[in-house]
Amino acid sequence: MRAVLLNPKPLTFPGGGERYALLLKSLLERCGLMVAIRSPWDEPEPSDLLILNGGQGTLIWSAGAWVRGADKVWVIPHESLRSATRLTGLHWRRPTDEVLAYGLSAALRSAARRKSLTLIAVSRANAAEMRRDLGLEPVCIPNGVWLPEPRETPLVKQIRRRKADHDLMGAIIARWDPVKNPGFMARLAQAMPEGVGLLLISSPDSFYAPLTRYKLMPWPPFQHPGVEGLGEQKPDELLDLQNGPWIWGQ
Numbered sequence: 001m002r003a004v005l006l007n008p009k010p011l012t013f014p015g016g017g018e019r020y021a022l023l024l025k026s027l028l029e030r031c032g033l034m035v036a037i038r039s040p041w042d043e044p045e046p047s048d049l050l051i052l053n054g055g056q057g058t059l060i061w062s063a064g065a066w067v068r069g070a071d072k073v074w075v076i077p078h079e080s081l082r083s084a085t086r087l088t089g090l091h092w093r094r095p096t097d098e099v100l101a102y103g104l105s106a107a108l109r110s111a112a113r114r115k116s117l118t119l120i121a122v123s124r125a126n127a128a129e130m131r132r133d134l135g136l137e138p139v140c141i142p143n144g145v146w147l148p149e150p151r152e153t154p155l156v157k158q159i160r161r162r163k164a165d166h167d168l169m170g171a172i173i174a175r176w177d178p179v180k181n182p183g184f185m186a187r188l189a190q191a192m193p194e195g196v197g198l199l200l201i202s203s204p205d206s207f208y209a210p211l212t213r214y215k216l217m218p219w220p221p222f223q224h225p226g227v228e229g230l231g232e233q234k235p236d237e238l239l240d241l242q243n244g245p246w247i248w249g250q
Contacts, residue, residue, distance in 0.1 A: 052073065054077070056104070077130065084097070085098055085101055120139050
């Protein structure tokens with residue numbers, strides 16, 4: 001059985017969706033499938049199973065020829081475009097995203113009628129979003145199951161020192177761009193009980209990194225007494241920290 005996994009960004013890109021793609025490929029190969037990773041813009045190939053990974057489900061538009069040549073299709077959005085739009089607040093891309101979100105739900109429902117299509121959510125919250133925003137019932141396969149042991153880097157040592165100052169600390173580890181919504185992070189911080197800290201460990205998305213260096217975009221992206229930022233980090237340092245309960249559980 002041949003599977004093709006479409007990923008919108010190169011797998012060298014330091015993102016959670018790209019790491020998920022590599023782990024999924026490894027799992028499917030252990031199950032006996034032959035798996036090829038392709039870009040949606042490559043020449044379409046027939047497949048027994050087509051996996052649209054990421055892109056908030058919008059790959060369904062750019063991958064039409066791939067979908068037509070597949071027997072079964074999995075769509076793994078990782079997040080709902082409609083929910084992301086609601087959380088963003090005022091942002092230059094919001095009007096476009098609002099229109100795309102409504103069109104996307106129609107496109108996925110149409111594909112589900114014509115094809116053996118399965119929508120896969122990567123968490124229970126993600127499943128609730130897609131059920132509400134896309135009108136389809138997803139299969140929930142949580143992806144937070146890989147817990148690597150970190151290298152003892154200066155960044156890890158710095159985090160351990162921060163943790164010693166709080167009864168309980170959580171962290172948000174991600175690439176940063178304005179769409180990730182500083183206002184939402186601030187409201188999360190305000191809702192935390194006394195003694196709980198939130199650590200923002202991030203690096204700007206490649207498009208926004210020059211803007212932070214020239215101070216056209218604030219860094220860290222917001223200020224709050226319950227939140228500490230560790231400044232701009234290198235992408236490989238963020239990869240060391242992804243899926244890292246090893247810090248918070250010790």
